[in-house]
Structure formats: structure tokens, C-alpha cells
Amino acid sequence: MQDPATALTLPDPLPLDSGATLSPVRIAYQQYGELSPARDNVVLIFHALTGDQYVASPHPATGKPGWWDRMVGPGKPIDTDRFCVICANVIGGCMGSTGPASEGPGGTRYGQNFPVVTIHDMVRAIARLLDALGVDRLHAAVGGSMGGMQALAFASQFPSRAERVLVLASAARQSAQNIAFHEVGRQAIMADANWKGGEYYDGDHPDAGLAVARMAAHITYLSEAGLTEKFGRRLQQRPDGTDGAKSFGFEADFEVESYLRYQGSGFTRRFDANSYLYITRAMDYFDLAEEHGGRLADAFASTTSRFCVVSFDTDWLYPTEEGRHIVRALNAAGAPVSFVELSSPYGHDGFLLETPGLDEVVQGFVS
Template identity: 45%
Template sequence: MSRGRVAPGRKVESEVVDLGEFRFESGEAIPNLQVAYEAYGEFTGDNAVVVCHALTGSQHVAGHGSGASVSGQARAWWSDIVGPGKAIDTNEYYVVCVNVPGSCYGSSGPASDSPDGEPWGVDFPPVTVTDWTRAQRLLLDHLGIGRLHAVVGGSVGGMNALDWAVQYPDDVDRLVVVAAAARLDPQCLGLDAVARRAITTDPNWNGGDYYGDDSPDPEGGLGLARQIGHLMYLSKDSMDRKFGRRSAGRGGRGDTYPADPAAAFFPYREVESYLDYQAEKFSERFDANSYLYLTRAMDDFDLSEGYESDSAALAAFEGEALLVSFTGDWHFTTEQSESLAESFRRNDAPVAHHVIESDHGHDAFLVEPEKVGPPLDDFLTAGVAGRAVTDTLADSSEPESEKDFAPVHSSLFSR
């Protein structure tokens, strides 16, 4: 339910807005698109920052308004980056994060009610990243927000941010794309396909019709999909450090995934225990159909679709861009970010590709705020000229002794 236009200076917590009829890229429409958002700080007219959440994240980027039912990555998922005195300083910026259509944290999606009062299920229209971008723009129009100081996104949220530069290039001053790419590579596409099949082959999925008190959820399939995802998000080094080949004992297996008879002889390893725990917690908070919808949207995204190249797609964007990648991330690699940087450079756009040394895999953008925060903070303040912002092009041409790297200021992340 809409609570009306947000007046300048008003502090906002969690709300849900009805945007009316919405036609998706597929051509299908729903009569009432509801979007849940969370906002922080005071809007002064030129200080709005949109943060785009990752695949199974939520609008609760810094935690305000998060109820007990919201847990894991969905609750306060970037609170070390967003907040008073943090890199995205809510004392300075008006920060808005929107739960994307197709998700399950308040915005319209498969688990939300259709006009007949029953959950949409798989009758909900297919969603794309551009549908997310358009819904965000409509919400900002409702809030009375025009041009944005910045759009920031990590993982598929970074794809969402890139799409802003294509769909609304005149509305964004600064763009921050963290651990993302112009498109998924075939390996990631294949792993996502296997994850979806884990859900759709669970008998409890029931063709997507499992809502209601008498219908069991496809927890087993959704849990397996999440386990595949976790393996994609971690690096070999981080897994070796975290688990090694250590045993968690022989009696700790749960009931969700039956073990083969020989399992009693062999150890139940810590890595298995971790994956089973993550599967259980994720199945408690997320909707299986939403997982199908959102991974389809991520897989479908291709920055150059409809254009001759990535640089052609970005040609109308005249703002500044910061790309952040991590050396241990094989999901979205530094090479993919460098390719994006080259696309901006071909358009003579001010861009910096800031590479962070890390062995935490794709999860680094969530778990290493002390490395992500300084360049992000400085970029929002000073653009690519920010002192903590580095660029691969400059790094390759400067002698080592002339490089100027800013120290990490832990005070940026004090609570």
C-alpha cells in the first residue's frame, strides 16, 4: 500500500508502494505492481543513491525495518557499507534499495497474491533485469526523485546498475558496478540451469503450485540449488581454509538429503555440514519459484542486446563509472570487469577499474567491507579522481614507486 510522496528531508523506513499496471518486457502485464523499498537518510534534491541488491538479497540493505522473519543475506546484507559514517554515508546521501519484481520480500512475484486472491505461482510473468530497472525508476518517480547521484550494485545488482546506464543514461551521475559483468559465461549459465532443475525435479515443486498450508514446499530442491550457488560464490582457497578435508563426524547428517548405505562408513565432512546448514536456512527464507525467476533474469541479461557492442550500449552514458572486481572471484572475473572498463574507455567515459586482491571468491564484496569501502566512499565523493580509487590502465603505465594507494580507514565501518 502506498503511503504517499516522500517529502524532502523526511526519514523513511520500510514501505510498499502500488505502482499500478505494469507491462513486463515479455509483453504480459499485471494490474497492480507492488514494490517494497527501504530508504535511509534525508533527501535534499541531489543526493539520492540507489543500491541494487544481489540475487537473493532484499531491500533491507542496512537492516532498518527488517523483521525477525528476514534473515541471512536478506537482512542488513551491506550494513558495513551503508549507514551513518559508512562508505555510503546515510548522513550525506538518501539511499534507496528496492526489492526487485519476482522476488519474495514484499514486491510482486510468484508468491504474492494475484487478482483472484491466490498466489501467482508460475502464472506470474517472466521478469528481466530491465523490468527491475523500470520498476525502480517508477518508484523514484513516485517519490519525487529525478536525477541520481549514483546507482550502486553488486553481483546481479551490478548488472541492474549497468542497465540503468543503458535505460536511463541521463538520470545517473555516477555508476558503481561491484563483482559483476556484462553477461554470464557458459559455465555459470550451466550451473544455474542445474540449480533450477534441482527445484523443478523436486516432487513437491508440483509444477510451481505448492502454496497453501496443505502443500509441502520444495525445500529439498531449493536447498540443492542454494548449495550449488554457494559453491559458485566461494574460491578454492577460501574453501580449503574454511573446511579443508575435516570431518564433522559420522552422525550429523540431516533428513533432507538421504545418504547412500555406504555413507555410515565414511566421514560426514565439514564442507557437507556447511552446505546442508546453508540449504536449510535458505529454504526457510526464500521462495523456490522466485529463485527460478531471478536466476532466469540474471542468465538472460546481456548488456549488448539490441546494440552492436557493449560500448555502443553504454554510449549515451556521460557520467563516471567505478568497476570493482576481486582476484579470487571466478563467478565474475577481473577479466570480465576489465572488458567492461574497455567499453567505457572506448566512449571516452571517465572510468576506473579497481581490482582488489582477495581469496574470498565472489562473496568478497559482502565479507570484505574494509577493502570495498574506501574506493566506494572516495568515488561517491570525488569520482574517478578519488584518492582510494585505482585503475588498471594507470597501474599498468606507472612505475611501482609512483603508485599512490590510500590507506584503509577502519573508522569508515564503525558501528
């Protein structure tokens, strides 16, 4: 799970919202494109819950292309011939940044002794990475889903550090329904006998529970119509190549069952169950208005950034209403903001996939 990635250890301990302090803090990151001599061409990308820093290069564990390979690269909407794209693994994660699978000060792995971190903590750590890299001001901060939460938190914490802030398929707070789905995932992990209170690193990992968590989450990433179109009630072909038939058993008869099982088991090969607990917790705790007396506009009171908010019409995890809520707050704060709802069949995953108009919006705003 740990990866010999490009990484940097922060010079100072990191104070956390919980009151705890994290030290040492290692931040693993990837860089695409050249930093300009003036260090003013950085596009910082924040990754989503199960994402990582491998935006535009193959994932070291799976060998698959980067998760936003279609968006980031030479000549692509976020053009690495012009921009220096940086993406860091969040703290609490499992791709090289300090997280529950890392060795703590006592020389043993943290497990559940890792402190609960927040979206703000993640962003604070990444800002310190920028400090260490000598990047004062960003050309743009960009993120989808949990990445969008981080982009908003970054804009709020550092009101003059990003020229542009692009938020996709995201929200300024986690809804009750989304907390509920996360809680199901956490309970699935904790119900796995291999979880052992998080102390599983020397034995079998709670893969079955983690797979169930991923399956439940995966349904929320797609739209009902998308699932119907992609799978409907189609039955799986049999291993011998014959057409699908009901097995009258509990094998994966339907294609959608087989797809979910594949998603679940694949996920366990690249993700740490404790990280899943910590990162979902960070998202659930996120409520930018709450920290500002219930008034979201106050979170952006002194911002100098320009904003763009993008929602997707079939996204029921972070529906358009959440995007509108952000936009109204930015309007109230007097910040320049553009807002677009794109039409996509892909639900929440719309920001990752070939959604008509998405490339133009991203390229237009970031350039």
C-alpha cells in the same frame, strides 16, 4: 515470506520485455538516511540474486543484520548521515515486491503464471519507484553481482539519471558456465515432488530442491582457496563433543558438508523457490551487448554518468575479465570510468565481506 515492508503500488501497469504487462506492481523498499530538500542525495542500491531491500537493517525473517550493514550506515563508506540510501526488492522477488508468490489479477497466487521478467524489467520498475518518490536524478547507483547488472542496465536505459554508477563483481552478460549452474539449481527445484509446477503455496514447499540449488550456488560464491582455508578436509566434531571421525555413512562428516547443508536449509526459510527460478532466468537472459547489435559500447552511447568497476581476483563467477570487458566498452563510449581489481580470499562474496581496499574504493567513488 511476504513482509509488511515499506511498499508502494505503481500507478500504472508495467510493460515487460516479454511483451506481457504486469499489473498491479507493488514495490517494497527500504530507505536509510534523510532525503535532502533538493532530493539530490539518493544512493540507489540494487540487490543481488538472493538479496533484498534490507541492506542495513535486520532481516525480518532471520533477524540477521542487513546484508551490507558493514558498508551502509551513519559514518560508514556509504554514509547515511549524508546520503539517502534506497534499496527496493526486485519484481519477481519474495520480500514484498510483486512476484510469483503474490496474488495475481484473478485473486490466486501467480506461481508459474507470473511472467518471466528481465533485468531491464526489474530496473524499469525501480525507476518508476523513484518517479513516485519524486527522485529525478541519483547521486549514485550501486550494485554487486546481479545488482551490478541492474546498475549497468539502469545506466543504459536512463543515460542521464545517475551521476555515478558503481558496479561490483558483475558482468554485462551471463556466461555459459553461470547459466549452467543456474540451470542445475532450477532443475533441482523442479525435480522436487513438492514443486508441482509452481503450485505449492497451499502445501509443502519444495524446500529440499531449493536447498540443493542454494548449495550448488554457494560453492560458486566462494573461492577454492577460500574453501580450503575455511574448511579443508576437517571433520565435524561429533554432537557429544568428541573429535571428528569418519562415520562410514552419509552423515555430514566434513565441516564443508555441514556448512553447505546449513546454508541450504537456512535459505529455504527466507526465500521462495519460484522466485529463485524467475530471478536466475532474468540473470541468464542478461546480455547488454546483444540488445545493441553485439556492441556493448553502444549500450552506453549517450551516458552522462561516471563509472567505477570493481572486480575481485578470486571471483570465478564474475572474473576480472568480465569487468575489463565493461571498462573497454565504457572507454569506447567515451565515458569516464575507473577500474580496480581487489585482492580478496573470498571469491565472489568479496564485495560483501571485509576485502582490503573495498571500503576506500566505495567511499571514494560515492562521496
